[in-house]
Amino acid sequence: MTNPYQPPAHTPPPPVGDAFRWRRTIAWALLIYAAAMVVGFLSGLTMGRWDLYGATIEEAIERARLVRRIAYGLVGAFLYWRFAAAISGRRALHVAAVFLLVQLIDIGVSVLIFGDSIQEWFDLWGLGRSLLAATAGLAIADTRSKPLASPAH
Numbered sequence: 001m002t003n004p005y006q007p008p009a010h011t012p013p014p015p016v017g018d019a020f021r022w023r024r025t026i027a028w029a030l031l032i033y034a035a036a037m038v039v040g041f042l043s044g045l046t047m048g049r050w051d052l053y054g055a056t057i058e059e060a061i062e063r064a065r066l067v068r069r070i071a072y073g074l075v076g077a078f079l080y081w082r083f084a085a086a087i088s089g090r091r092a093l094h095v096a097a098v099f100l101l102v103q104l105i106d107i108g109v110s111v112l113i114f115g116d117s118i119q120e121w122f123d124l125w126g127l128g129r130s131l132l133a134a135t136a137g138l139a140i141a142d143t144r145s146k147p148l149a150s151p152a153h
Contacts, residue, residue, distance in 0.1 A: 021087075025094060028083040029101035033109075035075050036102075043068040073133050080137025085144060092138060099134040103127070 043064060046052070053060035053067075080095060087094045110116040 020090070020094070020097075024083075025097050026101060028079070029098045029105060032076060032079045032083075032098065033102050033105045035079055036072055039068065039071045039075055043071065069129060073129055073136075076130060076133030077136040077140070080134045081140040081144075082137075084138050084141035087141075091141060095134050095138045099131065102130070 046067075047060070047064055050057060050060040050064070053063040080098070083098060084091050084095050
């Protein structure tokens, strides 16, 4: 029988290794969005020398857009990879949350600062490229975190 006059033994709470990390998720979403804005800004600066991209202005604009899209994808995949690499459990859920937060930040900025209409919010090709970058970053993090199989003797 337990002694009613003695306080119960303190049991430590279970470890919270797989807890959802909201602060980190929001911080990375802001970082990924800011990095995309920097890529866009730097891409715009390079148009001062548009002749580097092509002989005509139309050709230069199309090539500059292609370069910007590739840069978005590479920077996005790199940042999603670095975010996902530090997550041990429910990695895909964390990456999906960051992806959705980045999209919500983009919509918020588009509406509040630029006054865009609802039709301008959804660029399916842009969403697809962003999703591809997030998926690539997740895939790289998943392949990098698995230990290499030891050779059979």
